[in-house]
Amino acid sequence: MSKDLKVLVSSNDFPESAIKILSDKFTVVVSRYSNYGESARTVNREELLRLIPGCAALVWCSDSPITKELLDAAGDSLKVVATSSAGYNHCAVDELRARGIRLSNTPDVLAPAVAEVAVSLILGAARRLTENLAQVRKGVWEIGFSKCLGQDLRGSTVGIVGLGGIGRAVVKRLAGFEVGRFLYTGHREKPEGKALGAQFVSLQELLRSSDVIVLAAPLTDETRRMINAETLAMMKSNAILVNVGRGDLVDQDALYDALKNNKIYGAGLDVTSPEPLPRDHKLLTLDNVFILPHIGSATVRTRRDMAELAGNNVVRALSGEPLLTPVLE
Numbered sequence: 001m002s003k004d005l006k007v008l009v010s011s012n013d014f015p016e017s018a019i020k021i022l023s024d025k026f027t028v029v030v031s032r033y034s035n036y037g038e039s040a041r042t043v044n045r046e047e048l049l050r051l052i053p054g055c056a057a058l059v060w061c062s063d064s065p066i067t068k069e070l071l072d073a074a075g076d077s078l079k080v081v082a083t084s085s086a087g088y089n090h091c092a093v094d095e096l097r098a099r100g101i102r103l104s105n106t107p108d109v110l111a112p113a114v115a116e117v118a119v120s121l122i123l124g125a126a127r128r129l130t131e132n133l134a135q136v137r138k139g140v141w142e143i144g145f146s147k148c149l150g151q152d153l154r155g156s157t158v159g160i161v162g163l164g165g166i167g168r169a170v171v172k173r174l175a176g177f178e179v180g181r182f183l184y185t186g187h188r189e190k191p192e193g194k195a196l197g198a199q200f201v202s203l204q205e206l207l208r209s210s211d212v213i214v215l216a217a218p219l220t221d222e223t224r225r226m227i228n229a230e231t232l233a234m235m236k237s238n239a240i241l242v243n244v245g246r247g248d249l250v251d252q253d254a255l256y257d258a259l260k261n262n263k264i265y266g267a268g269l270d271v272t273s274p275e276p277l278p279r280d281h282k283l284l285t286l287d288n289v290f291i292l293p294h295i296g297s298a299t300v301r302t303r304r305d306m307a308e309l310a311g312n313n314v315v316r317a318l319s320g321e322p323l324l325t326p327v328l329e
């Protein structure tokens, strides 16, 4: 390891403790800009193109796409990309593979925080928080024996699509809500499912039986728009759909139609397509959707843990050791 090796950090808000992990060993170059907001992203793109030539590692701090243009500018010196995120659908995996560049992500460390947001979304949709909060703002409180009544989690069937770290953390957190039964679906039955008392079923069975459906799957060609007009039609009329994965898991036009026509009860979304969702988007006209601005992992501790894991992956890669959390070795 040597200070001759340069590491580029793609955003100016990367935690100090993670910068230190890198700067103890390498020369660290940090972008002057953040990646949040379209205008910052635009200037940051130029900044990164300017800074990346000669860098051995790139720490990526957002879910904006890593472009071929950036990888071309990096050239042969780039050995590893460490994305500070669990999802890596923005990471041009095929390009990295073709160039022999290693890739790491930050799974697991964010599962508890994302699961907390999943629980918030379930409660937000089940207890109709969008319309109830609007009542408070308007000064018109209409709660009676028939108006604005929500749904109980107690006794409900909760279906998890994708029993990875986040899915499992959701089940653990919901256990205290006296849920009736947990179902899950995915590529195969998992021993962890049994340990959690969750039953493995097909996607169709999960959609037909669940009162609450939590999408905790990565975005891949297989999962893209897995929730569409056809699969929404399989859901119960009291179903609540929660998405903490990626916006493109859901066909939003079909979701809008299902919510508008009360084909399902409600939705809670931490992720949308695009992000930010435009202020005039039709989903924002509905009372029965509770939307958050992609804050799943946004706690001080979790963002720091993610950043430090990304930093340690760079250290491992540049010392010729196996990555801690590899996507591409």
Ligand SMILES: O=CC(=O)O
Residues within 6 Å of the ligand: 084, 085, 086, 087, 088, 110, 296, 297
């Ligand atoms: O969405 C957040 C992540 O993938 O880390």
